[in-house]
Amino acid sequence: MVGTVLATHALTRDFRGFRAVDGVDLAVAAGTVHALVGPNGAGKTTLFNLLTGFLRPTSGRIEVGGRDITGLPPERIAGLGVARSFQITSLFPMLSAREHVELALQGRGRLGWRFWRSAKLLGRFRDRADELLAMVGFEELAEVPSDALPYGRKRALELALALALDPVVLLLDEPTAGMGLEDVDRTVDLVDRVRAGRTVVLVEHNMSVVGRLADRVTVLQGGRVLAEGAYDEVRADERVITAYLGAPDAAG
């Protein structure tokens, strides 16, 4: 049986009396792609922010590899091998894709970010940076300033930056949001490639992407787990259909 790498127990988060995440029990099995889906406002982003330490839970617990990480700050949680993809807004417009990855590799080392201008030091990370860039299909684009990259490629660069941390658990927040069909297909292939040897937790609205990637799907509604199972199971679940489309009576 596969072990659980990431788990939550009765995880709850209130915003001034409003319960955005309500007693969520989640068990993510090692080596799987686990999707979190649900209608707008279901609590997916809040749950993500709890898992990465960007928000503190009101109550409940979070465990990584059996260790209680509840209340740890984001950098400690990242240090334990849980990384989320960066947001485009955090890219430096004038730096190339390669420089971004070199910085990310350096940032996880003991030197910290202080020496980031030292070309010699960054050169130490060149080979690994090029490996990571090749993984996300950036061979031709390594020197291009991030500002000049098309949207889909910026998202791929974010993924390379998360991979630079060599995470055990990779959290992807709507990796295909705003993409055209071609970039969606590329992203699905990419996630399929980078999942090797790790666990992926994915928030995704595009159900075809979920169907192609996810081993297991947790459906949230109103901050609670509404259903969980394989994609085909949850897709056929009456409660899930109702949550997405409204009550059958209302539709017909």
Ligand SMILES: Nc1ncnc2c1ncn2[C@@H]1O[C@H](COP(=O)(O)OP(=O)(O)OP(=O)(O)O)[C@@H](O)[C@H]1O
């Ligand atoms: N900082 C906050 N303060 C107050 N309410 C919040 C805050 N963050 C989220 N909420 C509320 O919590 C609920 C869950 O929001 P959340 O963003 O987690 O949902 P979601 O499933 O990610 O939605 P979407 O698919 O639209 O991104 C929503 O009703 C939202 O308005």
